[in-house]
Amino acid sequence: MLNGVADGREVVFVGGKGGVGKTAVASALGLALARTGRRVLVVSTDPAHNLGHLWGRPVGDSVVELAPLLTGLEIDPARTTDEHLRAVRETMQRLMPEQVHGEVARHLELARDAPGTHEAAVLERIAEVLERRQPDQLVVVDTAPSGHTSRLVALPELMQAWTEGLLRRQDRSARFGAALRGLQRRGSGGRTPDAGERAAADVLGSPPRPGDGPSDRRGRRDAEIRAILDRRRARFADLRGLLQDPARSAFVIVLAAERLPVLESVELHGQLTRAGMQVGALVVNKRSPADAGDLLAARRRLEEGYVAQLAESLPGLPVTEVPLLPEEILGAEGLGRLAAYL
CATH class of the missing domain: 3.40.50.300 (P-loop containing nucleotide triphosphate hydrolases)
Incomplete structure (x- = not known):
């Protein structure tokens, strides 16, 4: 039975x-x-x-x-x-710069x-x-x-392995970003970001906060991507x-x-x-x-x-x-x- x-x-x-x-x-x-x-x-x-x-x-x-x-x-x-796909698109468009939103939508449609x-x-x-x-x-x-x-x-085994691969890539990206932020801080000496750095902040696409530089926004974005992948x-x-x-x-x-x-x-x-x-x-x-x-x-x-x-x-x-x-x-x-x- x-x-x-x-x-x-x-x-x-x-x-x-x-x-x-x-x-x-x-x-x-x-x-x-x-x-x-x-x-x-x-x-x-x-x-x-x-x-x-x-x-x-x-x-x-x-x-x-x-x-x-x-x-x-x-x-x-x-x-x-x-x-x-809609949930993925909303997340990616929130984390990515506005100028690539159209490309994200086309990629997900394919x-x-x-x-x-x-x-x-x-x-x-x-x-x-x-x-x-x-x-x-x-x-x-x-x-x-x-x-x-x-x-x-x-699929669970395949998806877990795929997600862990993304996390490893995210870790490498975060370490590179941390090194870059260190260089930026040492180079800026606490001064106000110039026009080029503000443009870089726009490309990074993270929501601004008072006093933020592009490296801070990139750090927050990296942390959120990491949290999403960890949950997955x-x-x-x-x-x-x-x-x-x-x-x-x-x-x-x-x-x-x-x-x-x-x-x-x-x-x-x-x-x-x-x-x-x-x-x-x-x-x-x-x-x-x-x-x-x-x-x-x-x-x-x-x-x-x-x-x-x-x-x-x-x-x-x-x-x-x-x-x-x-x-x-x-x-x-x-x-x-x-x-x-x-």
Whole structure:
């Protein structure tokens, strides 16, 4: 049963090949746990959101109640990317001189569709959700199809390394700036900055203070950049630590008993393991019945071979098999029927 995967953990990711029922399993798991008295937030990161359709109510980028103790949230990658880039632009334009603001805006507009931009923005949003969750709340993340998911879980390490690289560059820049400020102080002898130095202050772009020289403004700007990068590094380090701690997080792979979903699930398991994340369970969804006519019985026999292949490729992992249900899975009633098998 999947309830054991959530025991004591803060976040459970649910992922797999597209079309295998990830959103339904994530929602049913959340509902089952909420009915035991645990507070649960289901978060969808799939651009093709089904959470609202599944529950029969609007679900967007603000938390909404789905059932008692169960809430839902859909992270819109496009909107999240827009907000992420806008925040970056505002920060850069505040710290950089006015004459380069246009260049900053053009650079960020080009970055909008660059590889990894959406994933980085979604990752920051997930980190924010996890930071703001209630102390006793479990977050169940309904992820996008496998390729997107594997990139997403590998990003915290990459982003942390990238940010640490920026910090090293910032440290070198700060040391150079400190040396330059020392030379300026010794050379100026306390006199009023001349026109050239005032022009340099404009280029440095920091807000003026009475009695400030360009070196003082540059020093404040360096300190603020350092603080921003430190916060970013801490956020990614915390998220990486959470994802790689098997006591705090786990991943559930959902699949169908078919050739391609089995192969893709084995590959996803390898990618998650290399990223340091524990796979807690497998859910084989929509299993054909063996006693409902020759067609479905033949289908069941075919599926048995793929289930055996899965067990051979990923030995030791708990496997939950969910039958093909006769009714459509919609709303709390339908999800409750699915939850009975989890």
